[in-house]
Amino acid sequence: MHVHPVSVVGASGYTGLELTRLLARHAHVRVAALYSDRWADEPAGGRLPLSGELAALRYRPLAEAERADGEIVFLATPAEVSAALTPRLLARGARVVDLSGAFRLADPAAYPAWYGFPHPAPELLAEARYGLPELARAGLAGARLVTNPGCYATSIALAVAPLVKxxxxxPDGIVVTGLSGVSGAGRKASEDYSFVEVGDDLRAYRLGRHQHVPEIEQTVLRHAGACGPIAFTPVLVPIRRGILSSVALRLAGGARPADLEGALRAAYAEEPFVKVLAADKVMVKDVLHTNRAHVGVAVDPRAGVALATSAIDNLVKGAAGQAVQAMNAAMGWPETAGLDLLGG
Structure with a gap:
């Protein structure tokens, strides 16, 4: 069996660390290079519990990343960095799995408003394949450029798309509250994310302007055929990792709880990583350190709304694990490869 060399760019962030761990035990790949300015020239074994050749592999500076070793390159980098690196990597024949938002939106005109920069490679937006296999599997086979979904977008779209469909x-009047652990903000030294500031507190942020909003709307529209503007309140909670999303959707006609639950069960009956539960049994603790998503739905007949819930680990199903799952789908491997032992 051919073992494919892969690289991780941005390997010292939380997502980069998760990626390195997952790829180290994947039967179809070999980690050929790791890139991080923070840890440049340090051995990977000094930072992670690795063994053999991988433990001795030294981190390289990001300046060398455009010549990254490997047939497949994972970019765990800010959107502006990914947008600049990706065309160069594709030009030399590598496949790219980008974990930033650089290629998630189909409309290049949306990037200045939602990401703060004009897109430098708009011609690639039509080629990028959205790496949420449960909703976009058909486009992933053979993909040269996979754009990994955002963590909030994954949690919310998995709950919403089958119900709208x-x-x-x-599809109109959807209201979402998403509660995320602090690791969702990335690995950085900032007063706002220090223990004293975050502990014993809940904090809403980026109200009306979170970059995952147009991505969620685009994903639901593509899968379900319709999606109106979504009102989204992201909330920072004092846990390390995990996302719990709560979604209110207007009922159409006299939909019963069993009908709504049936729609979710039908959508995910064959999916190895998505489990449908009673809405009040969906908990973050049950999905931590796994590539699983738990979803559920209840009905509030007095208000005439369906209440959907979803839980994921933001660093696994919301980032690194999903990137590996999407790579598996693109390469024609079982989607569970490298992920099947993540039991939580």
């Missing part, structure tokens, strides 16, 4: 709820 079923016709049991309205």
């Amino acid at each position: 079923s016709g049991l709820v309205s």
Whole structure:
């Protein structure tokens, strides 16, 4: 069996660390290079519990990343960095799995408003394949450029898209609250994310301007055929990792709880990583350190709304694990490869 060399750019961030761990035990790949300015020239074994050749592999500076070793390059870098690196990597024949938002939106005109920069490679947006296999598997086979979904977008779209597609709820007037652990902000030294500031507190942020909003709307529209503007309140909670999303959707007609739950069960019956539970049984603790998503739905008949819930680990199903799953789908390998032993 051919073992494919892979590289991780941005390997010292939380997502980069998760990626390195997952790829180190993947039967179809070999980690050929790791890139990080923070840890340049340090051995990987000094930072992670690795063994053999991988433990001796030294981190390289990001300046060398455009010549990254490997057939497949994972970019765990800011969107502006990924947008600049990706065309160069593709030009030399590498496949790219980008974990930033650099290629998530189809409309290049949306980038200045939502990401703060004009897109330097708009011609690649049409080629990028969205790496959420449960909703976009058909486009992943053979993909040269995979754009990994955002963590909030993964959690919310998995709960919303099948319900909208079923016709049991309205695609308009969707209201979401997403609660995320602090690792979702990335690995950085900042007063706002220090223990004293975050502990014993809840904090709403980026109200009306979170960059995952257009991505969620685009994903639901593509899968379900319709999606109105989504009102999204992201909330920072004092846990290390995990996301719990709570979604209110207007009922269409006289939809019953069993109908809504049935729509979710039908959508995910064959999916190895998505489990449908009673809405009040969806908990972050049950998905931590796994590539699983737990989803559920209940009905509030008095208000005429469906209440959907979803839980994921933001660093695994919301980032690194999903990137590996999407790589597997692109390469024609079982989607569970390298992920099947993540039991939580």
